[in-house]
Amino acid sequence: MGRVEILPLGGAGEIGRNCTAIIQGDDIVVVDCGISFPNEEQPGVQVVIPDFSWLVENRAKVRGVFLTHAHEDHVGALSWFLDDVNVPVFATEFTHAMIRDKLAERLDIRKLKFVTIKHGELIEVGAMKVEFIHVTHSIPDSSACAIHTDHGVVLMTGDFKLDPTPVDHRPTDLARFDALGKSGVVVLLSDSTNVDRTGWGPSEMRAGEGFRTIFPEAKGRILITTFASNLHRMQQAIDVAQETGRVVAVAGRRMEQTIDIASNLGIVRIPKGLLVPLEQAVEMEPDKVVLLTTGSQGEPRSALVQMSHGTYSRLRVREGDTILYSARAIPGNEAPIWRTINRLYRLGANVVFHHDPPIHASGHGYQDELRKMIELTKPFYLAPVHGEPRHQHLYLEMARHMRHPEHRLFALHDGQKLIIDDTEAFTEEFLSLEPVLIDDSYRQTVTGDMLQEKNTMAEQGMVIIVVVIDPDTGLPEEVQLDAKGFSGGSAPLRTASQWVHDRMKGLSKAERMDDKTVEGVVLEACRIAIHKTSKLRPLLHCILIR
Ligand SMILES: [Zn+2]
Numbered sequence: 001m002g003r004v005e006i007l008p009l010g011g012a013g014e015i016g017r018n019c020t021a022i023i024q025g026d027d028i029v030v031v032d033c034g035i036s037f038p039n040e041e042q043p044g045v046q047v048v049i050p051d052f053s054w055l056v057e058n059r060a061k062v063r064g065v066f067l068t069h070a071h072e073d074h075v076g077a078l079s080w081f082l083d084d085v086n087v088p089v090f091a092t093e094f095t096h097a098m099i100r101d102k103l104a105e106r107l108d109i110r111k112l113k114f115v116t117i118k119h120g121e122l123i124e125v126g127a128m129k130v131e132f133i134h135v136t137h138s139i140p141d142s143s144a145c146a147i148h149t150d151h152g153v154v155l156m157t158g159d160f161k162l163d164p165t166p167v168d169h170r171p172t173d174l175a176r177f178d179a180l181g182k183s184g185v186v187v188l189l190s191d192s193t194n195v196d197r198t199g200w201g202p203s204e205m206r207a208g209e210g211f212r213t214i215f216p217e218a219k220g221r222i223l224i225t226t227f228a229s230n231l232h233r234m235q236q237a238i239d240v241a242q243e244t245g246r247v248v249a250v251a252g253r254r255m256e257q258t259i260d261i262a263s264n265l266g267i268v269r270i271p272k273g274l275l276v277p278l279e280q281a282v283e284m285e286p287d288k289v290v291l292l293t294t295g296s297q298g299e300p301r302s303a304l305v306q307m308s309h310g311t312y313s314r315l316r317v318r319e320g321d322t323i324l325y326s327a328r329a330i331p332g333n334e335a336p337i338w339r340t341i342n343r344l345y346r347l348g349a350n351v352v353f354h355h356d357p358p359i360h361a362s363g364h365g366y367q368d369e370l371r372k373m374i375e376l377t378k379p380f381y382l383a384p385v386h387g388e389p390r391h392q393h394l395y396l397e398m399a400r401h402m403r404h405p406e407h408r409l410f411a412l413h414d415g416q417k418l419i420i421d422d423t424e425a426f427t428e429e430f431l432s433l434e435p436v437l438i439d440d441s442y443r444q445t446v447t448g449d450m451l452q453e454k455n456t457m458a459e460q461g462m463v464i465i466v467v468v469i470d471p472d473t474g475l476p477e478e479v480q481l482d483a484k485g486f487s488g489g490s491a492p493l494r495t496a497s498q499w500v501h502d503r504m505k506g507l508s509k510a511e512r513m514d515d516k517t518v519e520g521v522v523l524e525a526c527r528i529a530i531h532k533t534s535k536l537r538p539l540l541h542c543i544l545i546r
C-alpha cells in the first residue's frame with residue numbers, strides 16, 4: 001500500500017488559519033481554508049492567510065476543499081485559495097450560505113462549484129472518500145471530517161464540543177464516531193483549544209439560563225454582544241426576550257445578514273413581530289427592548305465599539321443600559337475589549353461579563369470531552385491541532401495518561417508532514433511556510449520588508465534626505481533633511497547634513513558620479529549621525545538630484 005500523508009498548512013501549533021492537505025497517491029483533499037488575525041506587530045494587516053504555494057504548484061491533484069464550519073478561522077481564506085486553485089467547495093447548506101456573499105466580493109461565484117453535502121453522506125474524491133459527521137459547536141451545522149483512506153480513517157474533529165443539550169436539539173453524532181472507531185481510525189487530528197480546562201464544558205443552554213436570571217432584573221435596555229455567527233446564543237436571547245415581554249433589534253450589518261440567512265434556512269426561529277428595526281427599538285420603553293450587537297472582540301469598526309465612543313448615530317448607550325458581554329476574548333484581543341468595556345462604564349452602562357449562571361459557553365470541548373472523543377474513536381495515532389504548542393503538549397500528556405504509546409503521538413506544526421505507511425508513522429520537515437499578510441484593501445500582500453518599514457516608521461519616524469549634486473564636480477550643492485514623526489528635533493538633522501558633505505568630499509570623482517555608491521554613503525552617514533546625536537533610528541529615505 002502507498003502512503004497517506006497529512007500536511008497542515010495552517011492551524012497546527014496555532015489557533016487560527018486552519019488548512020490541512022490529506023494526500024494519497026495522486027489525490028489531494030483540502031480540509032478548511034481559514035484566516036488568522038494580525039498581531040500588534042503587524043500594522044496595516046487586515047488578515048493573515050496560509051501560504052498556499054505548494055497547493056498551487058500541485059493544483060492538478062487537488063480534488064476539492066471541504067469546510068467543516070463557517071467560522072472565519074476555517075473559511076476566511078477561501079477566496080484567495082479559489083483564485084488560484086478552482087476546485088469544488090464541499091460544505092453543508094448553512095456553511096455554503098454563509099460564505100457565498102463573502103466570496104462574491106472578490107470572485108465571480110458563477111465560476112465556482114459548490115457541492116452541498118449532508119452529514120453521513122460519503123463523497124468520492126479520487127481514491128479517497130470523505131464524510132461529514134455532525135458535531136456541536138458555537139455555529140450551526142458544524143462537522144467533523146472523516147477521510148477514508150487506504151490506511152483507515154483520517155479523522156479531523158474540526159471544532160467541537162460534546163454538548164448533551166444543544167439549543168437545536170442536535171447533539172454530536174456519538175454513534176457515528178463509535179462506529180468509525182470500530183472500523184479503524186488510523187489517526188485523530190483533534191481540536192485541543194480547551195484542553196487546559198478540566199472537566200466537561202457547560203452546555204450552550206447554560207447561557208440561556210444566565211439570560212433568564214438577568215433579563216427580569218434589568219430595569220432598562222439590555223444590549224447583548226456576541227459573535228455574529230453564534231446563532232444559538234442569539235436564539236436564546238430571542239426566546240428569553242419573548243418570555244420577558246421585550247422585542248429584539250439588531251445593530252451590526254454582519255449580524256443582520258447572519259440572522260437573515262439562518263431564519264431563511266429555519267435555523268433560527270423568530271416569532272412574528274418580535275424582531276423590530278433598530279430605529280423603532282430606540283424609541284420604545286427601555287424595559288421592552290433587547291439589542292443584539294457585534295463588537296465582542298473590540299473590533300474598531302463594530303457597532304459596540306462605535307457606541308462606546310459615542311459615534312454610533314443609530315444608538316446611544318446611556319445610564320440604565322445593561323450590556324451583556326456574551327463571548328470570550330480571542331487571545332490577543334483582551335486590551336481593546338477592556339478599553340471598550342471601560343468606555344461603556346463611563347457612559348453609565350452596567351457591563352456584565354462574569355455571571356452565575358454564565359452568559360457565555362465555549363464552543364470547544366473541555367478535557368473530559370476531548371478524552372471521550374479519543375475513547376470513542378480509538379485512533380492508532382494521535383495528533384492534536386487547533387491549539388498552540390502548550391495546548392498540544394497538554395493534550396499529549398492526557399493521551400499518555402490514557403496509555404497511548406509515545407511513538408503514536410505527534411505535535412505537528414505547519415509545513416511538517418505526518419506520513420503514514422504500512423508499518424509506522426513519522427514526520428518530515430516538508431515546507432518552510434511564511435504566513436501571507438493581506439492589507440486593508442484585501443487585495444495586496446504585505447511583505448516582511450514592508451512590515452519592518454512600517455514598524456520602524458511607527459516607532460521612530462522617518463527622515464527623507466534630498467541631496468542636490470553638482471553635475472560637474474559630483475559634490476553636494478545642497479543637502480536637505482525632512483523629518484516626519486521623528487522626535488529627535490532638528491539638531492541631529494543638521495549634524496547628518498554636515499556628515500553627508502564631509503563624507504562625499506572623501507569620495508573619488510568616479511565614486512561621486514555613481515548613484516549607488518553615493519546613496520550608500522549618504523544613508524550610512526545619516527544613520528550614524530542621527531543615532532549618535534539622538535539615540536534614534538528613524539526610517540531613512542534618500543533622493544539624489546543631479
Ligand atoms: Zn469554530
Ligand SMILES: [Zn+2]
Nearest residue numbers: 071073074159
Ligand atoms: Zn476554529
